[in-house]
Each structure stands twice: as C-alpha cells, then as structure tokens.
Amino acid sequence: MTRLTLLLLVAxxxxxxxxxxxxxxxADASRGTARFPDLTLTELSQGRTLYVSRCGSCHTLKPPADxxxxxxxxxxGEMREKNGVKLSDAEAQAIxxxxxxxxxx
Numbered sequence: 001m002t003r004l005t006l007l008l009l010v011a012x013x014x015x016x017x018x019x020x021x022x023x024x025x026x027a028d029a030s031r032g033t034a035r036f037p038d039l040t041l042t043e044l045s046q047g048r049t050l051y052v053s054r055c056g057s058c059h060t061l062k063p064p065a066d067x068x069x070x071x072x073x074x075x076x077g078e079m080r081e082k083n084g085v086k087l088s089d090a091e092a093q094a095i096x097x098x099x100x101x102x103x104x105x
Contacts, residue, residue: 031105
C-alpha cells in the first residue's frame, strides 16, 4: 500500500466521523465522578491520548465499550506485568479511567 493510499483511507475514515475511540466530553467527566470522585476532563483527555499513542503503537485498539471497567483494569495490568509495557502508575490510571468512563456512556 502506498503512502498516498494510506493517507486517503485515513482521511476517508476520519471524514465519516466513525471513530471507535471517542473523545471525552465534560458530560463524560461529570458522569465518571460517580466512580472516580476526583475525575476531570483533562485526565480523561490525557487517558485517551495515552491509550491511542501508547497502546495503539503496538496493536489495534479496542473501542472502550468492548470491555467492562473491571476487565479494562485487568487488561492494562496484564500489559504492564506480562508484556512489560512501561507505564507509570499515573499513566495506567488515566488510561483505565478513560476506558471505564468512555465505555460506560
């Protein structure tokens, strides 16, 4: 596949607005405080950015709604422990919180 073809495919997909990895909103942050009382929109946004950049650099990303919050927590833990993914505790927490809240929408 040529670079131009790849760019056109990405542009077409983006133009449709069909992103399986939703951007968090203030409504998500407000809803998420039921589970995470100190949650902020900034943290959710950082969690999404980390999920896309760090997790997406190695494999295809699952949409947040594919797994429960508890399963996401286990998945991130397994990636760190079994696969040696280097994430700080704060980074892992931000990813888990993003996935839990985005998946419960």
